[in-house]
Amino acid sequence: MSKLLDRLDRITRGPVRSLGFTPTSAREAVATMALVVQVADLKQAGATEALQAGADAIVALASGPALSLLEVKERPALPEGSTWGVEIQALDGTQAEALKGLGCDFLVFGIEHTPVEALGEGECTRVLRVSPALEDTLLRNIEDLPVDVVIVSKPGPEGPLSLAHLLAIANVRAATSRYLLVEWDAPLSARELEHLRDMGVDGIVVNASGEALAATVSALRERIGALPARKPRSEREGRAPLLPRLEGMGSGRSRAPEPDEEEEEEEDY
Numbered sequence: 001m002s003k004l005l006d007r008l009d010r011i012t013r014g015p016v017r018s019l020g021f022t023p024t025s026a027r028e029a030v031a032t033m034a035l036v037v038q039v040a041d042l043k044q045a046g047a048t049e050a051l052q053a054g055a056d057a058i059v060a061l062a063s064g065p066a067l068s069l070l071e072v073k074e075r076p077a078l079p080e081g082s083t084w085g086v087e088i089q090a091l092d093g094t095q096a097e098a099l100k101g102l103g104c105d106f107l108v109f110g111i112e113h114t115p116v117e118a119l120g121e122g123e124c125t126r127v128l129r130v131s132p133a134l135e136d137t138l139l140r141n142i143e144d145l146p147v148d149v150v151i152v153s154k155p156g157p158e159g160p161l162s163l164a165h166l167l168a169i170a171n172v173r174a175a176t177s178r179y180l181l182v183e184w185d186a187p188l189s190a191r192e193l194e195h196l197r198d199m200g201v202d203g204i205v206v207n208a209s210g211e212a213l214a215a216t217v218s219a220l221r222e223r224i225g226a227l228p229a230r231k232p233r234s235e236r237e238g239r240a241p242l243l244p245r246l247e248g249m250g251s252g253r254s255r256a257p258e259p260d261e262e263e264e265e266e267e268d269y
């Protein structure tokens with residue numbers, strides 16, 4: 001399993017809880033949302049800064065400097081164990097295989113110009129980037145595509161998170177059981193992050209650059225880490241329509257089912 005998928009699995013399942021003699025303090029603290037940072041070039045200092053500031057993963061657009069990875073066939077000089085990916089507008093099988101060989105953990109691509117042949121199953125996670133304005137007839141069928149994660153481009157209008165944004169994101173969330181990430185290019189408050197998380201968003205993809213990169217990523221990491229635990233499923237179901245959990249449908253990896261805090265926990269022996 002790729003490191004990005006492993007991280008999303010752990011986020012969705014939450015900390016492992018057990019009865020018996022396991023002390024509460026020994027439980028692993030797991031953030032309830034992932035943080036992915038878009039960078040211009042994997043080779044520049046900004047990529048390392050984003051990871052050191054708390055990003056779970058970084059992703060670079062494969063144009064300009066980022067594309068040189070394919071040309072010189074060298075791994076980016078990132079901290080050991082880093083999770084990184086590349087977004088390619090027109091992905092092909094040769095590029096996918098070359099990037100996998102360089103340690104690429106996930107590939108981001110769009111619906112157009114992406115041949116199915118380039119999306120072979122393996123350790124490299126397949127991330128589909130979609131527009132929230134995608135026609136409903138197409139949106140309803142993304143569940144059947146061979147992808148593991150879906151990224152929603154930032155919906156309009158410009159400005160802070162609004163009900164219009166939430167509706168656009170919820171429309172995509174209702175169409176797929178895949179892990180869902182949302183692109184956002186403005187500051188998000190703790191309250192805004194909590195709303196996104198509770199409606200089924202598994203992570204945020206931010207574009208941070210320049211001198212404020214480390215501060216922006218660090219602030220988001222801190223807000224995500226401070227979010228309260230998700231409410232028990234029974235409480236959420238009474239207030240909003242149920243999100244689909246279409247296990248077994250499609251060809252990609254489905255989002256892990258959320259644990260119900262009211263369910264009885266398994267006892268250690």
